[in-house]
Amino acid sequence: MNSPPKTNQTLSLTIKAAYGSLGFPLAAAFIALQVFIPTFYAESTGLSLTTVGLVLLVARLCDTVTDPIVGYLSDKTPTHWQRRKIFVTVASPLIALSTYFLFNPSGEIGVAYLLFWTIAIYIAGTLSIVPLGAWGAELSSDYNERSRINGFRVAFGLGGSLVALLLAVYFSQSDSAALNRTLFGISMLVILTLLISTTLAWFLVPDNKETQLPENTLHEAWKVISQPTPFRQLLGSFFLNAVGNAIPASLFVLYVTHVMQAVDRVGQLLFMYFICSAISVPFWVYLSKRIGKHQTWTVAILLAALFFVFTPFLTSDDLLWFYLIVAVTGFATGADLVLPAAINGDLIEWDALQTGYKRPGLFFALWGTATKLSFALAIGIAFPLLDLIGFSATEENNAIALQGLAVLYGLPCIGFKLIALFCMRGYPITEKMHRSIREQLGEADRN
Numbered sequence: 256m257n258s259p260p261k262t263n264q265t266l267s268l269t270i271k272a273a274y275g276s277l278g279f280p281l282a283a284a285f286i287a288l289q290v291f292i293p294t295f296y297a298e299s300t301g302l303s304l305t306t307v308g309l310v311l312l313v314a315r316l317c318d319t320v321t322d323p324i325v326g327y328l329s330d331k332t333p334t335h336w337q338r339r340k341i342f343v344t345v346a347s348p349l350i351a352l353s354t355y356f357l358f359n360p361s362g363e364i365g366v367a368y369l370l371f372w373t374i375a376i377y378i379a380g381t382l383s384i385v386p387l388g389a390w391g392a393e394l395s396s397d398y399n400e401r402s403r404i405n406g407f408r409v410a411f412g413l414g415g416s417l418v419a420l421l422l423a424v425y426f427s428q429s430d431s432a433a434l435n436r437t438l439f440g441i442s443m444l445v446i447l448t449l450l451i452s453t454t455l456a457w458f459l460v461p462d463n464k465e466t467q468l469p470e471n472t473l474h475e476a477w478k479v480i481s482q483p484t485p486f487r488q489l490l491g492s493f494f495l496n497a498v499g500n501a502i503p504a505s506l507f508v509l510y511v512t513h514v515m516q517a518v519d520r521v522g523q524l525l526f527m528y529f530i531c532s533a534i535s536v537p538f539w540v541y542l543s544k545r546i547g548k549h550q551t552w553t554v555a556i557l558l559a560a561l562f563f564v565f566t567p568f569l570t571s572d573d574l575l576w577f578y579l580i581v582a583v584t585g586f587a588t589g590a591d592l593v594l595p596a597a598i599n600g601d602l603i604e605w606d607a608l609q610t611g612y613k614r615p616g617l618f619f620a621l622w623g624t625a626t627k628l629s630f631a632l633a634i635g636i637a638f639p640l641l642d643l644i645g646f647s648a649t650e651e652n653n654a655i656a657l658q659g660l661a662v663l664y665g666l667p668c669i670g671f672k673l674i675a676l677f678c679m680r681g682y683p684i685t686e687k688m689h690r691s692i693r694e695q696l697g698e699a700d701r702n
Contacts, residue, residue: 265397266394266395270394270460270461271403271407272411273452273460274390274391274408274456275404275408275410276452277383277408277411278408278412278415279412279418279448279452280445281384281387281412282411282414282415282419283415283416283419283448284350286415286420286529288357288373289504290507291423291434291437292357292358292438293307293308294434294508294648295435296364297648297649298649299364300360302369304642304646307369307638310366310370311630312635314377315377315628315630315634317377318374318377318378319627319628321378322381322624323624324620325342325385325386325616325620326386326389326620327616327617329342329385329389329616330616334462337457337462338386338462339393340390340462342382342386343456346380346383347383347453349378350380350445351449352379353376354376354445355442355446357372357376358442359439360372381623384623386616387408388596388599389616389618389619391405392599392603392615393615394461396603396693398548399686401597401601402543402548402593402597404597405594405596405597405600406536406540406593409589409592411452412592413529413532414533415448416529418444419441420522420525421522421526423521423522423525424526425440437522479617479618485605485682486605486621489549489599489602489682490625492675492678494628494629494675495674495678496591496675497626497630498629498667498671499560499667499668499672500588500629500668501632502633502667502668503563503566504633505633505634506641506663508521510566510660511524511577514571514657514660514661515573515577520574524577524578524581527578527581527582527585528581528582528588531585531588531589532585532586532588533589534586534589535587535588536592538589539551539555539594542554543593548598548601549598549679549685551590551594552594552598552679553676554590556587556590556675556676557676558583558586558587560668560669560672560673562580563666565665566661566665567658567661567665567666599618599619600615601689602618602684603615603618604689604692608695637663641660644656644660646659
């Protein structure tokens with residue numbers, strides 16, 4: 256009988272911090288892309304909400320095909336080439352370049368400009384994010400240590416989001432001119448921290464784990480998602496929950512500006528949201544160790560859905576209640592950021608036991624595709640519907656249009672989250688089962 260795997264698969268704080276630091280610039284760039292860019296281009300370029308939404312949708316759809324390619328290539332890259340590191344390093348200057356031009360448009364700005372640079376930043380992000388996820392999963396195969404590794408990455412990511420949002424607070428107003436200044440500051444932040452974090456990760460974080468891939472990779476990849484497996488169950492739930500999160504995120508600036516009539520509080524509210532997310536990370540990691548990862552994630556989803564129930568009914572007189580909703584849903588979001596990726600990492604060993612393959616790049620590539628599709632679907636749903644009900648980002652709106660915005664901000668989020676919970680019922684990979692899987696694989700501590 257194989258001996259149980261060792262349990263001391265903990266990494267030094269230096270390694271976890273150097274790895275996690277890569278989340279800082281990525282989060283700073285993509286929080287601006289998700290929250291500020293749609294409103295900025297709608298307000299400052301004359302493009303309609305439908306046009307902006309469709310451009311972002313098309314850009315996301317174009318990018319979805321890159322995730323499996325990058326995942327496959329990073330799995331196939333020889334270990335002595337530092338296969339995860341090389342992708343992250345090559346991606347850094349591409350992210351910096353596309354961030355600068357997308358966030359700081361000049362000259363005539365139209366559909367082509369927005370589409371080109373949005374596709375560019377998405378592809379550059381894929382080159383980093385997919386190998387980064389696989390890299391983190393390979394650093395340790397311990398059930399709880401994976402949560403801590405992801406906790407570091409999320410903590411740095413939330414730090415990047417918070418610093419980016421501090422710039423929005425500093426500029427105080429969310430009109431197009433202030434958004435322009437904010438986006439310039441964020442682009443400089445991204446460029447500087449990419450240089451620092453990439454250097455730290457290259458020199459301090461190990462990257463030496465082998466992968467085992469099938470000969471017919473595409474066929475085997477299709478089997479993972481076409482058959483009823485724990486991975487398909489997790490991926491479907493993650494996708495639905497991500498759509499539920501992305502809709503209010505993409506409408507946040509519009510909701511606060513037009514429904515709550517608190518344009519001067521946009522940056523402050525966003526900052527508070529991410530502060531609460533950051534504070535919550537140790538709590539969710541601790542709770543997951545006590546009751547399990549997917550059970551803890553379920554608690555967080557229910558908490559967020561419960562508080563989003565009130566958002567369609569708020570008016571400008573209820574700003575304090577909205578502060579409470581933002582704080583609680585931000586706290587719940589910490590679990591969304593930490594736990595699903597850690598759960599996905601555990602499936603690498605499950606896959607190895609079932610198939611004999613070890614292919615974290617593929618698993619996190621499909622994960623990345625689901626993330627992108629969720630954002631694309633959210634934009635594709637929300638912005639055209641706003642146009643359909645007669646809402647305008649630049650002109651005064653009647654009561655029906657404002658109520659439509661309020662409903663779109665809250666109710667779809669609840670629906671998607673509840674369906675995600677339904678799909679996640681009976682998820683089989685508990686800590687006990689994961690330990691049994693590792694025992695059957697005969698894993699030892701090789702960190």
